[in-house]
Amino acid sequence: MYQLQTPSPTPTPAPRWEPAVIRRPLVRPGSVGRVQRQLAHFDVPLRLRGGQTLPAFTLAYETYGTLNADRSNAILICHALSGDAHAAGTHTDDPDEKPGWWDEAIGPGKLFDTDRYFVLCSNVIGGCQGSTGPSSLAPDGRPYGARFPLVTIADMVEAQRHLLDRLGITRLFAVTGGSMGAMQALQWAVAYPQRVETVLFLAGTHRSTAQQIAFNETGRQAIYADPHWKDGDYYDGPRPEAGLALARMMAHITYMSETSMEQKFGRRLQGGAALSHRLNGPEFAIESYLAYQGEKFVRRFDANSYLVITKAIDYFDIGADYGSLRAAVERARADFLVVTFSSDWLYPAWQGQELVRACQEAGRGVEYQHIEAPFGHDSFLVEVEQMTDVVGGYLDRRWRALGRDGQRTP
Numbered sequence: 001m002y003q004l005q006t007p008s009p010t011p012t013p014a015p016r017w018e019p020a021v022i023r024r025p026l027v028r029p030g031s032v033g034r035v036q037r038q039l040a041h042f043d044v045p046l047r048l049r050g051g052q053t054l055p056a057f058t059l060a061y062e063t064y065g066t067l068n069a070d071r072s073n074a075i076l077i078c079h080a081l082s083g084d085a086h087a088a089g090t091h092t093d094d095p096d097e098k099p100g101w102w103d104e105a106i107g108p109g110k111l112f113d114t115d116r117y118f119v120l121c122s123n124v125i126g127g128c129q130g131s132t133g134p135s136s137l138a139p140d141g142r143p144y145g146a147r148f149p150l151v152t153i154a155d156m157v158e159a160q161r162h163l164l165d166r167l168g169i170t171r172l173f174a175v176t177g178g179s180m181g182a183m184q185a186l187q188w189a190v191a192y193p194q195r196v197e198t199v200l201f202l203a204g205t206h207r208s209t210a211q212q213i214a215f216n217e218t219g220r221q222a223i224y225a226d227p228h229w230k231d232g233d234y235y236d237g238p239r240p241e242a243g244l245a246l247a248r249m250m251a252h253i254t255y256m257s258e259t260s261m262e263q264k265f266g267r268r269l270q271g272g273a274a275l276s277h278r279l280n281g282p283e284f285a286i287e288s289y290l291a292y293q294g295e296k297f298v299r300r301f302d303a304n305s306y307l308v309i310t311k312a313i314d315y316f317d318i319g320a321d322y323g324s325l326r327a328a329v330e331r332a333r334a335d336f337l338v339v340t341f342s343s344d345w346l347y348p349a350w351q352g353q354e355l356v357r358a359c360q361e362a363g364r365g366v367e368y369q370h371i372e373a374p375f376g377h378d379s380f381l382v383e384v385e386q387m388t389d390v391v392g393g394y395l396d397r398r399w400r401a402l403g404r405d406g407q408r409t410p
Helices: 153-167 180-191 210-225 241-255 258-264 285-298 303-315 318-322 325-331 349-361 376-382 384-401
Strands: 038-042 057-064 074-078 118-122 174-178 198-202 335-341 366-371
Touching: 038 153, 057 153, 074 153, 074 180, 118 153, 153 180, 153 303, 174 180, 174 384, 180 198, 180 303, 180 318, 180 325, 198 384, 210 241, 210 303, 241 285, 241 303, 241 376, 318 325, 325 349, 335 349, 335 376, 335 384, 349 366, 366 384, 376 384
Parallel strands: 074 118, 074 174, 174 198, 198 335, 335 366
Antiparallel strands: 038 057, 057 118
16 A cells, blocks of 8 residues: 655755845944935826837936035936935935935045035836836826837936036036946037036946847846746736846846956855755755845835836947047047946946047047956946946046036035
């Protein structure tokens, strides 16, 4: 007679990777302190490059520092794919709250010195952190979902232009960003040459290559394959979290470098001294880390926004828009600082160098810095000390060259 066998004990799963908990002081040295997200509503149509129109739109933004009397000290920070308007400071007095994504670079005495500059950052159109995007309500009262039109980097900049007009800022001392933020900075200089004095182009490209498009497409396919995506109309039910988490995991690999992964994780096991010889569940520390990154990402990001923004990145080719890269740069009146990083294999140095050559051929003022850093594409966020020396020093020279030495905000 067949008898049920007593099941063997379920193996204890390896502990998940968790970040170290660091108790931070209420006000960090050089911090901008507590900040508030603001919303700017525009009841005017935003005509998009693809031919469609948003009848009205909203941009979320934050500011740090004080705009001086002649409004000449404004710096626009443009965020990357997964960023938002919260670039510095905290929203609450909770000492454990994670500060803005570039907090180490923005504040009194920091790279973007808020004792001198008025710093502004807005969430891009198509985003999901307060600005109009696929999760926003359409005029019919339902979320746009898949009905939200595709946007371009140029559309993002045009929406930001409306915001600057609202704030009474007609000229930017500098516009900057890393990755997709660098694309926006370049677009600003070319589309609005009379409004930009300085471009800080960090770890970016003037056009997306086949490999960069391929990375984005694999992430999009992960979202499409999630049964909860439902062609983008999922807001009344479960979200496509598995697909979005997988997209984030794949993208996160491209933000690191082989050196940084080897130094941080190597072949270290997560919570065990020996291989488990099981298929399911992460056992290497790097596996657990990537799973953690995916799970964390889905708590703050929308899958449709991920699709829309990655498409905008893929479409970017500013030389094609103006006939050639040189022709595009010839429109600019700004001086450029182009910064690349030795271990960045997502946006390698040669792409920044192409922009440098185009600036030289067009007679634009340009400086180039190649920084040795092991952290991959994320080096522009991590290497704050070197960035402060290189970018902060350049900004100081530009400030003096424009005759503003000694100016301070009230």
